[in-house]
Amino acid sequence: MKFSYFPGCSLKGSGRAYEESLLPVLSALGVELEELDDWNCCGATAYMAVSDAAGYVLAARNLALAEQKKQDLVAPCSGCYLVLNKCQHYAAEYPDVATRVQETLKRDNLTYKGTTKVRHPLDILVNDIGLDAIKKRVTNPLKGFKIAPYYGCQIIRPYATFDDQHNPVTMDKLFKALGAEVVTYPLKTRCCGGSLTGTVTEVGQNMSYILLREAMRRGANVLATTCPLCQFNLDAYQGDISSDYHESVKMPIVYFTQLMGLAFGLPAEKIGLQRCIVPMDLKPAAALAK
Amino acid sequence: MAIKQTIKYDSERDKSFPQEIMSRPGCEKLYGCIQCGTCSATCPVSTYMDYTPRQLMALTRAGFKKEALGSLTIWLCASCYACTVECPKEIKITDIMYALKRQAIQEGIYPKRFPIPVLAREFYNMVRSKGRVTENFLAVMMFLKSNPIAAIKTWKLGLNLMRTGRFAYKLDSMKQPAKMATLLDKADTGWKGGAR
Known part of the structure; x- marks a missing residue:
């Protein structure tokens, strides 16, 4: 299996552990990702707040690059995944948007038809590769891991392309296949605060606190995420949150791909686990036995 | 304490404003709002907003342009799309928020240094x-x-x-x-x- 790959800005920056774990895990399962040449920013949530037409052109240029290769496009970051999908929906629904996008891209000798499918790695893992094939690859079952599966917003809202919108279960099934325990986590699709954590800190941190506290109450010893911004918000501010809420908040936050890498027996530093600000215990079974 | 007019006359409403917003892609269904408040209830940030999403929809629809564009609400929206997904009238509230943000930036009506x-x-x-x-x-x-x-x-x-x-x-x-x-x-x- 071969796909075009759109890393987006975060997977080359503060979320590089996501890329570092995604590539070897998919490669171990026979999936090859080919990075788009000279990709551009997807536009994220911020661009749409200034200009929608140019926002669609940003997304469409990346889609057009994948179309040239006749490949579906893998977008691991939730923000990119949504924006690319949204561009396709709007171009299909509004002829004005489609015309504007096509005419603009023509100047860059690109054509946009809307034929490329935007895929999320979770979708490929569970629906294309399948849990049985993944199980076969597990050499180091995740014993003692109690995982809170956190999906966040933008991979299931507003477009639920591969999972249930209100109660997504793809990651739940995946972690069970890796030999881990999955805790009940009703806040699995609640917003982490997004960019508010950096702008209106007290609001964003309150939203992160609600998610972290719930994971602790439910007995999780790690929270798994699919999005670099969720990972950052939940991981980077636990010190501030602990002092603001007078409560010891400590919860390692990792990408689902890092947990897969660990179960596949890949060394921790090869799957970016050293990049967690709150470190994860690699052998929680031993801690539980004590 | 500054004394401000708190009640508006009908003549002070900008009646072209809702039309303008509804002409943007994704914003067409604004008039369908039944003011049920599902958006405000699902919104994880509504507790911090000056107008809840339901109130903002009412203000926009009624042509209260200055209030809508000057609100903190449009900026606090974190784009989680919970309201859009739950709206029984299928109004894309998140996209209306975006249209309002763009309008506010162009008209320079937003809290400076915010x-x-x-x-x-x-x-x-x-x-x-x-x-x-x-x-x-x-x-x-x-x-x-x-x-x-x-x-x-x-x-x-x-x-x-x-x-x-x-x-x-x-x-x-x-x-x-x-x-x-x-x-x-x-x-x-x-x-x-x-x-x-």
């Missing part, structure tokens, strides 16, 4: 000049233009990011960002509610 619109503008500028975004540089620009003192409080975060190798020391860029900027400006020119 970090959220500043971040949106700086994001736009960085993409226009580099074609990509480098997160920690973006954060620095946002702080400089909104609240430089708040930046000092983030020193520990910066150190943590450096320690874990998640800090970028130089700006990422496309091969020919100037070409991208030309495309973006072209896309905007003459577009309803475009940035230029």
